[in-house]
Amino acid sequence: MIKTYLRERLSWLGMFLFGQILLLLIAYLDHSIPFQSVLYIVFLSTILFIIFLIIRYHKETAFMKRLNDWETSLDVSGFADAASPFEKIIEAALVNQTEQLHQTASRQQIALEQEKDELLSWIHEVKTPLTAMHLMIGRLDNDRAKASITFEWLRIHHLLDQQLHQLRLPSIDNDLYIEKVQIEDLLYAEIKSLQSWCIQKGMGFDVLLDATQVLSDAKWLAFILRQLLTNAVKYSNNFSPDIIVRSFTDQEHTVLEVTDFGRGIDAKDLPRIFDKGFTSTTWHQDSAATGMGLYLARKAADTLHIQITVHSEVGVGTTFTLAFPQPNELVRITGM
Known part of the structure; x- marks a missing residue:
């Protein structure tokens, strides 16, 4: 800040030095003026100017220091003593x-909330x-047509489900209810929803x-499992070994x-x-991928303190691992 202040007052400093040098030069050239007396005056005035500069430095830079340390919180209360x-x-500006x-x-916040509410209502x-x-699909007699239509219905259903949870994710803390969850019940419910797709792929x-x-x-754990199971089915080849x-x-x-045991990553x-919008560099032509499923799953897992990791080999398969927190690690979530 000192260097900045001196650069700001450089013209004043130059003017003062120029005046002092000019005064000494005049006394040197004009023998009727006692040079030592002028030199003494220049010395005293320089001392006074330095003291004045120090006092003004602390007074003039206080506001600029507050401005320099100002956080981007749109709080201007610290500038009230200009x-x-x-x-x-x-x-004032x-x-x-x-x-x-x-x-x-x-x-913008009101408009965004209105748009969010309208989109939630639409979903x-x-x-x-x-x-x-x-x-109606369940009442179809043509098994081949039934399987094809069910698959497309399932895609639409999952895309809407992703969009719904994406809208809810910013307020997930207000939506959590921590309880003892039976993994088996959640798994079989999600597997059942994928049944027609699995039959189609053998x-x-x-x-x-x-x-x-x-x-x-x-609810959020079911959403995470839904993304992992859907990806496992989607990226497995027809008649691949069963998903474990x-x-x-x-x-x-x-x-x-x-x-x-699909194509791998x-x-x-x-x-x-897990990055938002990332699909693949190897299978970049896959237009069906949205790049949102794993991103949303990771965000939800982080909030639930679930560690989600992945191990994969191309042509061998992929394993997603969920490591659940211990009960004492859930204190921050439950507020207990």
């Missing part, structure tokens, strides 16, 4: 601009005809549950693994698969 007229002008930003942010309205469509699930109960939120889902206790943590893609 001293000089110039500082008051800056303060900051207050006016901040007030305009507050108003703009408020309007719920669309789910009603989808449910009716599913009932594959199934092999469920091995040594640990059957965890502390978590049933197993749970066990490892070092006091309950672990759930979902293993498929390239090593260079593994660090990015």
Whole structure:
């Protein structure tokens, strides 16, 4: 700040030095003026000027220091004690601009909430005809047409489900209810919803549950499992070996693994698969992928303090692992 202040006052310093040098030069050239007396005056005035400069430095830079340390929280209360007229002008400009930003942010927040509410309402309205469509599909006699239509219905259903949970994710903390959840019940409910797709691909699930109960939120855990199971089916080849889902206790943590034997994930893609919008560099032409499922699953898992990891080899398969927190690690979630 000292260097900045000196650069700001460089013209004043130059003017003062020029005056002092000019005074000495005149005394040197004009012998009628005692040079030593002038030198003494220059010395005293320089001392006084340095003291004045130090005092003014602390007074003039206090406002600028607060401005430099100002956080981007749109709080201008720290500038209320502006001293000089110039500082008051800056303060007034900051207050006016901040007030305009507050108003703009408020309007945008209201518009965003309205848009979110409208989209949520639209999703719920669309789910009603989808449910009716599913009932009508069940009454079809043509098995081949029934399987094809069910598959497309399932895709729409999952896309709407992703969108719904994406809208709810910012307020997930207000939606959590931590309880003892039966893994088996959630798994079989999600597997049942994928039944027609699995039949179409000629594959199934092999469920091995040594640990059957965890502390978590049933709704969001079901959403996480839905993303993992859907990906396992989607990226498995027709008539691949059954997808293995197993749970066990490892070092006091309950672990759930979902293993498929599909096309796998390239090593260079593994660090990015949980990034928003990332699909694949190897299968970039896959237009059906949205790049949102694993991103949303990771966000939800982080909130639930579930560690989600992945191991994969191209052409061999992929294993997603969920490591659930211990009960004492859920204190921050439950507020107990």
